[in-house]
Amino acid sequence: MGALGDEEFRAEVRAFIAAELPSDMASRTLLGYHPHKPDVEFWTAKLDKRGWAALNWPVEYGGTGWSITKRHIFDEECYLAGCPAVNPQAFHLVGPIIYAIGNEAQKNFFLPKIRSGEHFWAQGFSEPNAGSDLAALQTRAVREDDEYIVNGQKIWTSEAQYCDWVFCLVRTSTEGRKQAGISFLLVDLKAPGITIRPIIGIEGGHVLNEVFFEDVRVPVANRIGEENEGWTYAKQLLGAERTFSAVVPRCKGLAVRTRAIASRDGSKGRGKLIDDPHFARRLAQLEIELMAHEATLARVVAEEEAGVNQHSPTPSILKVKGTELLQKLGALAIEALGDSAIPDYPEADYLLDPPNDAPGAPAAYGVVSDFLYHRSATIYGGANEVQRNIIAAQLLRA
Ligand SMILES: Cc1cc2nc3c(=O)[nH]c(=O)nc-3n(C[C@H](O)[C@H](O)[C@H](O)COP(=O)(O)OP(=O)(O)OC[C@H]3O[C@@H](n4cnc5c(N)ncnc54)[C@H](O)[C@@H]3O)c2cc1C
Numbered sequence: 080m081g082a083l084g085d086e087e088f089r090a091e092v093r094a095f096i097a098a099e100l101p102s103d104m105a106s107r108t109l110l111g112y113h114p115h116k117p118d119v120e121f122w123t124a125k126l127d128k129r130g131w132a133a134l135n136w137p138v139e140y141g142g143t144g145w146s147i148t149k150r151h152i153f154d155e156e157c158y159l160a161g162c163p164a165v166n167p168q169a170f171h172l173v174g175p176i177i178y179a180i181g182n183e184a185q186k187n188f189f190l191p192k193i194r195s196g197e198h199f200w201a202q203g204f205s206e207p208n209a210g211s212d213l214a215a216l217q218t219r220a221v222r223e224d225d226e227y228i229v230n231g232q233k234i235w236t237s238e239a240q241y242c243d244w245v246f247c248l249v250r251t252s253t254e255g256r257k258q259a260g261i262s263f264l265l266v267d268l269k270a271p272g273i274t275i276r277p278i279i280g281i282e283g284g285h286v287l288n289e290v291f292f293e294d295v296r297v298p299v300a301n302r303i304g305e306e307n308e309g310w311t312y313a314k315q316l317l318g319a320e321r322t323f324s325a326v327v328p329r330c331k332g333l334a335v336r337t338r339a340i341a342s343r344d345g346s347k348g349r350g351k352l353i354d355d356p357h358f359a360r361r362l363a364q365l366e367i368e369l370m371a372h373e374a375t376l377a378r379v380v381a382e383e384e385a386g387v388n389q390h391s392p393t394p395s396i397l398k399v400k401g402t403e404l405l406q407k408l409g410a411l412a413i414e415a416l417g418d419s420a421i422p423d424y425p426e427a428d429y430l431l432d433p434p435n436d437a438p439g440a441p442a443a444y445g446v447v448s449d450f451l452y453h454r455s456a457t458i459y460g461g462a463n464e465v466q467r468n469i470i471a472a473q474l475l476r477a
Pocket of ligand 1: 209235459463
């Protein structure tokens with residue numbers, strides 16, 4: 080993908096990672112467990128020092144100003160080497176909204192703290208009765224002088240338990256269309272009246288939370304843009320990251336890991352699974368689909384850089400294909416592990432005390448957890464059924 084300049088860039092990224100990434104951190108990340116906050120803080124600070132933390136931001140806000148192709152190369156190298164991912168809600172979601180819509184005070188206060196890893200952000204959009212139909216949200220913000228008083232509940236709030244701030248869509252008016260009365264607030268998660276309750280996932284990990292707001296006072300100065308215009312900003316934010324939702328680096332990493340698992344010597348004198356033509360064909364089929372998916376991503380990136388075809392439903396197509404591939408690869412990895420997939424390797428145990436003598440370890444660490452967690456990939460970021468509706472509507476309109 081790309082000209083010689085891009086390959087030189089790839090070599091530069093590899094050299095940086097080789098020099099700066101501690102090997103224990105890389106192995107923790109590569110196993111697929113949820114991010115370990117101290118690792119993310121460490122790596123974000125390293126990237127910031129090099130000027131590479133905010134790869135998707137413009138230079139004037141401390142970003143790299145890289146082309147989309149370079150960002151893709153960087154993401155891929157980081158993922159395959161096991162670099163901890165920076166807080167996605169901060170860098171990919173709220174950061175771009177703050178520099179695009181926020182005022183000078185908001186930009187000056189929040190952006191440097193995101194880049195340095197000092198502030199971690201959560202996304203407070205979904206509610207118990209507002210997911211796909213997000214505009215049905217009911218969390219109320221009532222203005223009292225220079226503050227909003229917020230009451231309501233958010234749900235599925237990823238990583239809220241260790242985030243510092245949450246960006247929320249709240250209802251500031253019930254007049255007119257439901258999309259019309261929504262505002263975009265930045266809320267300090269340490270504010271009095273906020274309660275965070277964990278939701279333990281099917282994989283046994285703690286990523287998800289419910290967040291309750293009871294008379295939480297939020298300064299009007301923490302509103303992004305105009306009152307009742309939050310829906311417009313949210314739409315901008317949700318369509319922003321085209322390449323991010325394609326999960327190409329994650330799929331590639333999983334394909335490599337699945338091939339490695341299947342290439343191990345079988346137990347009790349059984350040969351390697353990869354020598355079984357039926358298994359080899361199925362893995363090859365997914366690898367081919369992944370190559371086609373990556374080629375689609377490359378085409379989309381090229382179109383985006385050339386400023387053409389801006390209104391095609393490609394983000395939705397990339398999200399649907401990438402997340403479905405991820406789930407198929409995860410299922411094949413578990414099949415390749417066979418009996419070794421049965422023991423549970425919870426992340427807490429692994430992070431504190433890796434059980435190296437467990438059957439199948441370390442090949443099996445994280446595989447089942449990662450697979451189970453990513454059952455949700457076809458739901459979060461906009462359910463795939465809804466993405467298919469978008470694809471159909473946009474293609475039929477074209
Ligand atoms: C792991 C995970 C992390 C998440 N992190 C966050 C977060 O950090 N912040 C946040 O705000 N939210 C987060 N979410 C919430 C996520 O955005 C919602 O789950 C998602 O938008 C779907 O909403 P819902 O769960 O209410 O399901 P619903 O909208 O109730 O959908 C239920 C089912 O009905 C289908 N459906 C709904 N409407 C249609 C339609 N019009 N046509 C066809 N089918 C339809 C859906 O596809 C789905 O299969 C997360 C979710 C998960 C699973």
